[in-house]
Amino acid sequence: MRFPWLILMYLVFPFVAFAQNGTITGVVTTVEGKKPLARASVFLSNSSAGTATADNGTFALYNVRPGQYTLVVRILGYETYSKTVLVGAETIKLDIQLAQKPLMLREVDISSASDWKKNFEAFKKEFIGKDDNAKYCEIMNPHILNLAYNQTKKILTANTDQFLVIENKALGYRVKFLVDSFSIDHINEVVSTSGSQVFEELPGSDAQKKKWHERREAAYHGSAMHFYRSLITDKVMQEGFIMYHFLRYVNPLRPPDEVIRHKVKVFVDHHMIDSARYYVDVVSKLSKYYNEKILKPQLFTFEVMSNGSQPGLYAIHFPKYLYVVYTKKSDDTPDINLYRALDQPNYAVSIITLNTDYAEFDHNGILIGGSTLYEGEWATHRLSDMLPVDYVPDDNK
16 A cells, blocks of 8 residues: 555545534345344444334434444344444445344353352453443343353453443443453453444433543543544644654563463473463563664654545554553553653553554544554553544534
């Protein structure tokens, strides 16, 4: 992909100025007989836009913020439908047909009540989060979770066959989440989640809504969504972000993750528990990198962003790592894998690792293509401080 460096300002920013909210309409029927399906859930994943089909199978989503979304249709007994849509000023019209879902018996993970509770607490901590907001989040139907823990690989997995409902009373949202897959890798210290969700407003008093609004604003500012949107408007520095190229090398004293995993398995199989614990608690905790260096001077928007593969999408590109500082928030959390220069203030820091030539994001500031990894501040964000992708902060209203 070629990046039009010199004409970036002329090509990108006019779209921002004239972007209009859009509409999605359609009808949902069965594949066989094309009978209308009533009361099917229709929503844009990770947004607050959702509805249910009428008796004749029709639906409409109005006033949708421009951007790329995954439209999801879900009803019991039928295969889940999903389609990528790029919302703009023109109305999107869809004719959706759902096939009946074959009855499949799920393999049952037999575990004791105490094991399930232990696994659930681990899931909740990493899925919802560990910040102050997490204290005000409650999973309303926890027993729909399918939980399994692989003792050898030290991996906890989870998924659901229906909506997992979470009430976030810190931000004032009811979140309905279809968990396709979730895993906690204790050796690699990697948490991954895939699925689709829709946000609904919780009812509350004026005083509660005011507090929710304040917390939503706090969750937005400094987030990855805020950063990508500031790139689009070319207000990175004004919004409090500073970008640098970043250089580092893999620590030769720390074995690769697959070696650590193999060692742990061998020691466990031979009942050498102390040795297994040493690799889990000591070796795996060694810093993954050394000789790290922030490359100054700071970067400008045109050096890392250009137009994407189609109108309404943008591309971010840089050599391997991008070091992002948010100067309007401090962070004193110790992290051996997060580099800070000795003379650097304790501002919130995030590192973006780009494993492809570029990654694409949409008008909402959401990554939709490319392989990326977050470390630092953004890597700690969980459902407890998650906002719908169509959230509009005060300074953009």
